[in-house]
Amino acid sequence: MKSTTIFLRSVILTLISLSFIAAGIYTSRAADTTTDNYNVTMKDGTVLVGAIQIKKVEFKASYGAVEVNLNDVMTFNDGFLTLNDGSKLKGNFANGNLGLETARGEMNLPFESITAITRPNAPAGAPATSVTPIKEDSIKPKGLRMGMEYQNNEPTGSPVGGGYVYGSQVYIFGNQGVSVYYVVGNEGNIFLNKREKVYITSNGLGLNGGHPKGTFVGNNLEVVCGPGDRIAVLENAPFKVEGTSVYVDWSQNHGKYFPLSFCKSGSEVFTIKNDGLVLESATKSGFSLTLNILAVGGTAGESQGDASVASVQSSSSANPPAQEGAPLSSAMANSIIAKGQGFEIKRSQLDQVIIGRQSAAAAHGQTISPEQLSVMEKQTLNRLIQIQLLFQKATDDDIANGKKNAEAQINTLLDRAGTQEKLGQQLKTSGMTIDEFRSKITQEATATAVLQRELGSGTKMTGDEAEKYMNKLEKEAGVEILDPNLKLTPFDGVTASVPYATLFANHSREYSFAYDKVWGAVSSFLTSQHEKVIESNEEAGVLMTDLTSHVFLGLGYYDKYCILIEKLDDNTSRVTLKLLRYELAVNGQKTPSSGEVVNPKAEAFLNKIDKQLKTTK
8 A cells, every 4th residue: 555654664664762862962072071960041942951061162242252161150040140159240151062961861952042041050159049938937138029919011922823922020029939920922922733633823823813712723722812802921939139139030830822832941140220110021021010000909008918818819810711630640640641551651740751752853953843842742652552562572682682782872872871870860860760761671672683583584464464464463452542542544645844724624436437537637637737846756656746826816825735645445436635724814914714605615626636536537
């Protein structure tokens, strides 16, 4: 079968190596590294933790280039570099890489892809960069108005698409910590992709915002936050006051929507001014917070030092966002997503591999789109299942070979880490011990040995035969994927790299015609519609067009076709189609057409293929 080997190639040829070894992130053994771990934030929001390779690098400060020893770095955030002697430089790092030794090996992170570097554990005498929460019985800081709202009305979020996502920001300092809320602006929205269960901002999709809460855009985008709604970015996060300075720790207590806030995980410093009426940022030039007197109903002269936590919570709970699609709880992380005879796979096991692959991508300056992530999760789960199926077929020789190969891999990692203790510390950041890590890669190496034995030299079994073999193992084990969103289809491989493909529905039709006839009919029909074909792979059954401009009754729109044609038997073929259509708005922005518009057009396309096949029979 032409299309059935699309998924299988990635499984067979990769030989199952999943979590740490195949990521391609290891480099030669690092030079000396810092004793403390650093948090390094990448442009796509990925946060990596590890020790920094100690070396001197060039920093392009506003007054000229200087040489900086990375061991002296305390923080780098919002274009400001703070050193352990108290120096604060504005600028950016020159071209080059930051060597970071993590639990997944040594990474070379391009400085141009790094947005923040934070050293959580500052040495004695260094400026405070890691702050702790105020105890409930501590003395209320003079000037800082506890329990009241501080507000900044500066729009935030890049104005891609229809405009800024957020119109203002609200800070509330209480005895248990500081909470920060972003208020959705008049041109903003937060969507829930119902199919992928992920949240996306309007400008993250390049869409016009301002839609009312509870409405839909396209087939799958539900508006969960509309203009005026508040989202929690920090929830009772640590802060402390020293003199007239307020230090806010953004590295923990992130709210549900923190990834959508465009915020970083470093420290933020304010200076208390005008008897607490104004908090002026010392870390972001031109940014300040002003006391919102009307939020509580008091006056500027009233002392709010005894405001209760309850009043803080009540003053910040307007329009709480929907809870669907929230980050995984511990119960969800331990939920079983797939099972078969003799094994179960939990969500946390899948997440561990995915995080490793995301980190590896970030280390190479790459980002993974939501569409790619969706398919990656499905493919990875299937590979985890296959590891279990193959492991159960292991002979004594397979197990011995697996242990031998696993120990060789561990020895390589130990050599790069320097000591077993250091490797253990790196693995600890990923929630694993050395023994757990050894067990994991031994299982993978054993599964690889089984696969190599079953495939012989790698040339004795065709793709169809290998697929039948794996299907046989799955059937024997009674494999079930319990989460329907994680079931892989051949069509997933076609649309994985297509931006925003999940916003549009799939359409499928079987035809009682041979594969070559159906392929010819679909190809010729795309040509007759003047679609720009950018991929035509008859062997794989894949046809894809570029986003092609059309005009109908004076209205402009863009269509993109993603098509997979499968041979079911000699006289039956199946066509799976996804039509992406964007309408051209008055302001020149492309917005996804609704399902009411797109779905009939997709079905009409399949109907025309049916008609063409019958007329040329």
